[in-house]
Amino acid sequence: MSGLFITFEGGEGAGKTTVLQQVKEKFEQDGMQVIATREPGGSVIAEKVRDVILDPLHTEMDARTEALLYAAARRQHLVETVIPHVKKGGIVLCDRFVDSSLVYQGVARGIGIDEVLQLNLFATEGMMPDLTLYFDVKPEVGLARIAEHKGREFNRLDQESIAFHHKVRKAYLHLQEREPKRIHTIDASEQIGDVLTKSLQEIQAFMEKKTT
Ligand SMILES: Nc1ncnc2c1ncn2[C@@H]1O[C@H](COP(=O)(O)OP(=O)(O)O)[C@@H](O)[C@H]1O
Numbered sequence: 001m002s003g004l005f006i007t008f009e010g011g012e013g014a015g016k017t018t019v020l021q022q023v024k025e026k027f028e029q030d031g032m033q034v035i036a037t038r039e040p041g042g043s044v045i046a047e048k049v050r051d052v053i054l055d056p057l058h059t060e061m062d063a064r065t066e067a068l069l070y071a072a073a074r075r076q077h078l079v080e081t082v083i084p085h086v087k088k089g090g091i092v093l094c095d096r097f098v099d100s101s102l103v104y105q106g107v108a109r110g111i112g113i114d115e116v117l118q119l120n121l122f123a124t125e126g127m128m129p130d131l132t133l134y135f136d137v138k139p140e141v142g143l144a145r146i147a148e149h150k151g152r153e154f155n156r157l158d159q160e161s162i163a164f165h166h167k168v169r170k171a172y173l174h175l176q177e178r179e180p181k182r183i184h185t186i187d188a189s190e191q192i193g194d195v196l197t198k199s200l201q202e203i204q205a206f207m208e209k210k211t212t
């Protein structure tokens with residue numbers, strides 16, 4: 001039996017990383033084979049590419065260079081980490097995937113969704129997540145959460161204007177309309193416990209549908 005590839009998407013401070021960890025803990029307690037990984041990153045090579053992408057000093061980064069680096073990191077991560085675990089029948093919870101590139105590089109940076117999709121389909125050989133949870137929250141709320149939480153790393157994306165983050169949110173909502181079967185919206189403005197409950201419900205509903 002093949003496993004499950006679930007991605008967590010949304011703007012900065014939406015709660016992706018926090019909820020993903022909690023979902024992982026819950027699944028582990030239930031005795032499931034689960035791994036948590038992140039985009040870009042998740043393997044030694046991909047983590048190095050991540051450092052190049054997110055370094056706050058790299059202000060001269062060209063938009064297409066950035067898109068190519070993300071696709072390269074994604075490829076390596078998919079081959080080394082995601083595919084082997086899914087093949088063993090496990091669950092992979094991945095913090096960001098192709099949708100992030102479509103939104104950030106395709107729309108917010110203006111390269112175009114379809115150009116970035118083509119590049120990514122080359123990188124992934126067409127593999128898409130089984131299920132994607134989109135954590136929807138106003139950028140002002142997400143950014144305020146990050147500002148409050150001093151422990152988290154400050155990266156290049158945090159320096160973007162609020163207009164950039166609004167474009168990101170609009171693009172995610174557009175993607176969700178394009179692919180309503182795969183992408184499920186979670187209201188991430190709610191309390192963390194409620195966001196977790198809804199996320200677990202979405203995943204469980206998907207698993208039940210898959211086995212019937
Ligand atoms: N629903 C929520 N309500 C209040 N605070 C939250 C909520 N979700 C996440 N946070 C807090 O906001 C900050 C950013 O969360 P994080 O999971 O890192 O977001 P992301 O990975 O989407 O950027 C963390 O300090 C986290 O504890």
Ligand SMILES: [Mg+2]
Pocket residue numbers: 016017018095
């Ligand atoms: Mg995060």
